[in-house]
Structure formats: C-alpha cells, structure tokens
Amino acid sequence: xxxxxxxxxxxxxxxxxxxxxxxxxxxxxxxxxxxxxxxxxxxxxxxxxxxxxxxxxxxxxxxxxxxxxxxxxxxxxxxxxxxxxxxxxxxxxxxxxxxxxxxxxxxxxxxxxxxxxxxxxxxxxxxxxxxxxxxxxxxxxxxxxxxxxxxxxxxxxxxxxxxxxxxxxxxxxxxxxxxxxxxxxxxxxxxxxxxxxxxxxxxxxxxxxxxxxxxxxxxxx
Amino acid sequence: xxxxxxxxxxxxxxxxxxxxxxxxxxxxxxxxxxxxxxxxxxxxxxxxxxxxxxxxxxxxxxxxxxxxxxxxxxxxxxxxxxxxxxxxxxxxxxxxxxxxxxxxxxxxxxxxxxxxxxxxxxxxxxxxxxxxxxxxxxxxxxxxxxxxxxxxxxxxxxxxxxxxxxxxxxxxxxxxxxxxxxxxxxxxxxxxxxxxxxxxxxxxxxxxxxxxxxxxxxxxxxxxxxxxxxxxxxxxxxxxxxxxxxxxxxxxxxxxxxxxxxxxxxxxxxxxxxxxxxxxxxxxxxxxxxxxxxxxxxxxxxxxxxxxxxxxxxxxxxxxxxxxxxxxxxxxxxxxxxxxxxxxxxxxxxxxxxxxxxxxxxxxxxxxxxxxxxxxxxxxxxxxxxxxxxxxxxxxxxxxxxxxxxxxxxxxxxxxxxxxxx
Ligand SMILES: [Zn+2]
Numbered sequence: 058x059x060x061x062x063x064x065x066x067x068x069x070x071x072x073x074x075x076x077x078x079x080x081x082x083x084x085x086x087x088x089x090x091x092x093x094x095x096x097x098x099x100x101x102x103x104x105x106x107x108x109x110x111x112x113x114x115x116x117x118x119x120x121x122x123x124x125x126x127x128x129x130x131x132x133x134x135x136x137x138x139x140x141x142x143x144x145x146x147x148x149x150x151x152x153x154x155x156x157x158x159x160x161x162x163x164x165x166x167x168x169x170x171x172x173x174x175x176x177x178x179x180x181x182x183x184x185x186x187x188x189x190x191x192x193x194x195x196x197x198x199x200x201x202x203x204x205x206x207x208x209x210x211x212x213x214x215x216x217x218x219x220x221x222x223x224x225x226x227x228x229x230x231x232x233x234x235x236x237x238x239x240x241x242x243x244x245x246x247x248x249x250x251x252x253x254x255x256x257x258x259x260x261x262x263x264x265x266x267x268x269x270x271x272x273x274x275x276x277x278x
Numbered sequence: 279x280x281x282x283x284x285x286x287x288x289x290x291x292x293x294x295x296x297x298x299x300x301x302x303x304x305x306x307x308x309x310x311x312x313x314x315x316x317x318x319x320x321x322x323x324x325x326x327x328x329x330x331x332x333x334x335x336x337x338x339x340x341x342x343x344x345x346x347x348x349x350x351x352x353x354x355x356x357x358x359x360x361x362x363x364x365x366x367x368x369x370x371x372x373x374x375x376x377x378x379x380x381x382x383x384x385x386x387x388x389x390x391x392x393x394x395x396x397x398x399x400x401x402x403x404x405x406x407x408x409x410x411x412x413x414x415x416x417x418x419x420x421x422x423x424x425x426x427x428x429x430x431x432x433x434x435x436x437x438x439x440x441x442x443x444x445x446x447x448x449x450x451x452x453x454x455x456x457x458x459x460x461x462x463x464x465x466x467x468x469x470x471x472x473x474x475x476x477x478x479x480x481x482x483x484x485x486x487x488x489x490x491x492x493x494x495x496x497x498x499x500x501x502x503x504x505x506x507x508x509x510x511x512x513x514x515x516x517x518x519x520x521x522x523x524x525x526x527x528x529x530x531x532x533x534x535x536x537x538x539x540x541x542x543x544x545x546x547x548x549x550x551x552x553x554x555x556x557x558x559x560x561x562x563x564x565x566x567x568x569x570x571x572x573x574x575x576x577x578x579x580x581x582x583x584x585x586x587x588x589x590x591x592x593x594x595x596x597x598x599x600x601x602x603x604x605x606x607x608x609x610x611x612x613x614x615x616x617x618x619x620x621x622x623x624x625x626x627x628x629x630x631x632x633x634x635x636x637x638x639x640x641x642x643x644x645x646x647x648x649x650x651x652x653x654x655x656x657x658x659x660x661x662x663x664x665x666x667x668x669x670x671x672x673x674x675x676x677x678x679x680x681x682x683x684x685x686x687x688x689x690x691x692x693x694x695x696x697x698x699x700x
Contacts, residue, residue, distance in 0.1 A: 098300070147537065155546075174539075174558060175433050177432035182426060183426050184409070185424040189424070205558065260490055
C-alpha cells in the first residue's frame with residue numbers, strides 16, 4: 058500500500074460486531090403519510106399534508122477512528138504534523154499547511170486542560186440541549202493546539218465565565234459514544250471568579266427567565 | 279473563443295418573505311418571472327433560451343424535501359435544452375450564484391443569465407429547521423453539542439465585543455435600524471408583515487436572551503421566499519432597461535474554515551495578514567473577498583465606505599453586521615465604537631447599510647437572501663425605491679455606488695460585489 062495515503066481497508070477484512078438493534082426502538086419506515094388538512098385563506102384555497110420521513114445514519118469514522126476510540130477510553134487525541142510540528146485538536150488527519158503537501162499527521166494525546174478563548178451563554182438551543190439551558194458554549198485551546206474546540210463548559214453561575222480562564226476536561230462516567238458529547242469543560246479548580254460587574258449583573262438578569270422557563274419545561278416532560 | 283464582456287443587472291424582484299409563505303416553489307418563481315415581465319417588458323425567457331443559462335440558488339435539500347428541486351422549476355418555466363445548474367454555498371448561496379452568473383457573462387459563455395433563488399423552510403418545525411441549518415456546521419463535532427448557528431455567532435461576537443469595547447446597545451442600534459428600515463420597505467419584508475411597527479433600542483435590549491450577547495430582536499428569523507436577479511451583458515442591459523441598469527464593477531468570493539475554532543491561527547490567513555488575524559472575532563473571508571472586489575472597482579479597502587453610497591449586507595445577527603463593517607475596512611480611521619456612535623450606518627449616516635431591512639428586517643430564506651440584498655441595492659442605484667417600497671424613508675437619494683455582501687457558515691464563505699449606476 059502507498060504509504061503516503063490513508064489506507065482503504067477491504068470490506069472482506071472487516072469483522073463487524075452486530076449492531077444493537079436500533080431499528081426496534083426507532084423503526085425506519087421511509088415515507089409515511091400522517092395527516093391532511095385544508096381551508097380557505099381570504100379567497101385562496103389551501104391544503105397541507107404532513108408526511109413523516111426518517112433515516113438512520115451510519116457515520117463511518119475512517120481515519121478519524123483513533124480520535125473516537127480515544128474518547129471511548131477517556132483520552133483526547135489530537136494530531137501533530139511530523140514536518141512542521143503544528144498540533145491541532147480537533148484532529149486533522151492531513152496537515153493544513155500547503156507547504157506540507159497534505160502530510161499525514163501523527164496521533165498525540167492531548168492534556169486534559171486548556172485556555173478558554175471565547176464563549177456564549179445560551180438562552181436557547183437545539184431541542185436535544187434545551188434541558189441544559191442556560192449553558193455555556195466555549196471555544197477552548199486544549200494544550201498546545203493551534204485550533205480551538207467548541208464544547209460545553211459546566212459552571213454553576215455562567216455569568217462568571219471570562220476569556221483566558223483555565224479549564225479542565227471531564228469525561229462522562231455514563232456510556233460513552235465516541236463523540237464530542239463524551240466530555241465537557243469545567244473551570245480549573247485553581248480559578249476563582251472575579252467580583253460581580255455591571256456586565257455580569259446584566260447577564261445574570263438575562264438568565265433569570267431562562268431558569269424559570271426550563272423549570273416549566275422539565276415539569277412538562 | 280467567446281470574448282470577455284462587461285456584466286450588468288437589468289432587473290430583479292422578490293416574492294414577499296414570510297414564515298411560512300404557503301406557496302409551492304414553482305408558483306414563487308413564476309411570480310418572480312411574471313413580475314420581471316411587468317417591470318422589464320423587453321425581457322423574455324426566450325432570450326435565455328437563445329443566449330443564456332439559468333443559475334439556481336438553493337441551499338437545503340433537507341428543507342425542500344426534494345433533491346435537485348430546481349429541475350422542477352426549470353421545465354415549469356418552459357425551459358428545456360437551456361443549461362442549468364444549482365449553487366449551494368450555505369448562507370452565501372445567493373452571492374455565490376450571482377458570482378457564477380457574473381462569471382458566465384464575463385467569460386462570454388452566456389449573455390442573459392437570470393439567477394433564481396428560493397428556499398422553503400417552513401416544511402419542518404422551527405427547531406428541526408435550526409437543526410437542519412446547523413447540519414452545515416461540522417456534524418462530527420459542533421453539531422452534536424445541540425448548539426446552533428446563533429450560539430456559534432454569539433461566541434464570535436463576544437470576543438469581537440471585548441476586543442473593541444462594544445456594548446449590547448451598540449448592536450441593538452443595528453438591530454433596530456434594520457427592523458425599522460423594513461417598515462419603509464413594506465409588504466415584502468417579513469418584519470413589516472409580521473410586526474408592522476418600529477422597534478426601539480430598548481425593545482431589543484428587553485427581548486429575551488437567545489445567546490449572550492444576542493437577544494431575540496438581534497437575530498433574523500426563519501423565512502420562506504424567492505428572488506430573481508436579471509444578469510446580462512451590455513447589449514441586453516440597454517435593450518431591457520435603458521434607464522434602470524447597473525454594472526457589476528467588482529466581484530469577490532473568498533472562504534474560511536467550517537469550524538470557527540480552526541481559524542484561530544490558520545496558516546492561510548497568518549501568511550496573508552500576519553499572526554493573530556483573524557482570530558475568532560473577525561471575518562477574514564469578508565475582508566479578502568472585499569479586497570478583491572474593491573480592487574476591481576478601484577476602491578481602497580481602508581475606509582472604503584467613503585467610496586460607497588449604500589450597502590446591503592448579510593445581517594443574520596446585529597453583531598455579525600458590525601463584524602462585517604470591520605471586515606469591509608470601515609473602522610480603520612475611526613474605531614468601531616466611534617463608527618456606531620457617529621451613526622454612520624444609519625439612513626442619515628455616511629454609509630446607509632441595509633436600508634431595505636436586511637435579513638433582520640426583510641427575512642432570510644437562505645437561497646433567496648443574497649439575491650434580495652442585490653435587488654434592494656439595485657433598486658437604490660436605479661432610483662426605483664419610490665416604485666418598489668411602501669415609503670421613501672429608506673431611499674438613499676442619488677446613490678451611485680453600492681455594495682452587496684453575502685455570507686455563510688460562521689464566515690465560511692463570503693462574497694462582495696460593487697454595483698455602479700450607469
Ligand atoms: Zn505540516
């Protein structure tokens with residue numbers, strides 16, 4: 058095999074473990090007719106149909122597999138270019154420098170600590186994350202990475218978050234899935250919030266209705 | 279070999295933008311073409327058949343519950359045998375489709391190229407819709423967090439805010455400006471259709487937290503609609519709209535990382551602009567594409583607003599509009615803080631920005647958005663505001679040079695165009 062290329066394994070060489078039968082829980086049915094309704098708006102006749110369409114994706118991680126396997130084992134794997142030495146996390150399986158001619162990078166273990174570059178305090182998010190509101194989305198430079206990675210920063214009082222604060226990585230003790238959601242950031246224990254400022258008071262006030270809303274939301278689920 | 283030719287815009291129109299719009303895509307687009315027939319009586323699709331192509335501008339097949347949805351449109355318009363293709367470039371789909379039409383006419387491969395953009399977004403629930411849009415972020419990483427583009431943009435805005443000492447009020451000024459400009463635009467603008475009245479900076483400040491520093495009124499809303507821009511060569515421009523045509527004198531298209539965190543020290547940018555740029559707070563692809571477009575038009579990037587009379591830019595968020603000012607070189611001789619406090623982008627300011635309402639006021643049906651910005655800029659330069667808008671409160675009188683900006687991802691693809699009244 059050409060050593061400058063990522064290997065393309067043959068299907069015959071895979072030993073697939075049987076998938077847990079997801080489709081018993083989430084049956085795939087394709088186009089499923091559900092509903093129809095109609096009416097008149099002004100003098101315009103209208104009709105609407107609700108049609109359910111579903112799909113189950115398989116993400117095949119390929120060259121990124123070591124990264125995902127690392128997460129399963131509670132490790133953060135980034136990449137390092139053997140030519141220029143650039144380290145990136147999230148990983149890049151080929152170097153990003155045009156001068157390095159797409160050099161295949163090496164896997165390196167990243168420390169479980171970093172510096173927060175920027176953040177936002179989310180008062181609204183996608184459905185899967187609503188119950189976590191208000192949460193902090195942080196861009197963090199892990200170890201010596203030249204790229205920042207986005208993930209959740211868990212902190213009791215989000216208005217205290219600040220640029221350049223040191224953070225640590227925590228892995229879930231529950232079932233890991235080899236994805237970003239297996240870990241999150243927390244303030245480094247050595248870090249202490251600075252005193253309240255008018256901006257912090259303002260953010261705290263903006264968060265109040267979010268806490269109220271989430272209480273109601275949690276009750277209704 | 280075909281010869282290079284100058285490129286013009288001889289007409290343009292949009293459907294109303296709303297959510298949902300309750301229309302099928304073929305009637306949306308047919309309405310646009312029939313409106314063009316009315317506004318530009320000399321234009322006919324037969325010219326496209328004989329001398330042209332069609333560039334379709336459409337972002338998401340997820341939303342359209344249909345692959346290659348433009349195939350439905352093309353034969354619906356009576357066109358077979360006419361070359362067609364579709365551009366998808368995220369939020370910069372409209373700008374990129376315009377760029378493609380520009381390139382085709384410029385290269386002499388076609389003489390009349392309508393750019394037809396559309397987006398259905400009310401085909402799914404709002405939360406599913408945000409998720410569909412978030413699928414344009416890296417699904418192996420960012421999208422899995424349950425965050426969406428508003429959250430990413432807020433993170434980028436916050437570091438920009440910190441860098442330049444800006445406040446939430448500075449952004450709220452922009453949000454209120456665009457909502458209020460849309461009130462003058464009228465029936466086609468989503469804010470006028472849905473809310474109908476003006477908002478104050480206080481209204482923006484008091485609206486609910488979406489993602490700090492963004493509140494509800496700082497953000498554009500999901501919308502549906504279609505837009506068409508009639509791109510052509512000089513001969514057709516003079517034939518179609520002798521009194522109402524503008525020239526595209528500059529066009530730039532650039533790109534940046536899909537994951538915003540990856541541009542912290544990307545070699546492609548540090549080699550061009552030096553260490554520390556763009557970081558996460560600046561839109562380097564906006565600066566770069568603007569520099570390209572400005573150079574073609576003989577405009578300097580630094581303080582470029584001095585050469586421009588009007589700008590229609592991609593204000594998905596009030597904060598990103600501000601970041602665009604900076605990327606366009608408008609805050610070089612004065613600080614960003616002074617730029618907004620001097621009310622430079624307001625109707626009465628030096629460079630009225632988004633007089634049509636922008637995405638915040640007019641709406642953001644992705645595939646149609648960049649074309650809407652183009653149409654609004656065209657109306658200003660062609661002196662058509664009194665014909666097209668509810669009131670002339672948002673008219674920039676005697677505007678001669680305008681800028682159109684279209685913007686995607688977290689700044690991942692950005693185009694800029696300079697239009698000039700002929
Ligand atoms: Zn390298």
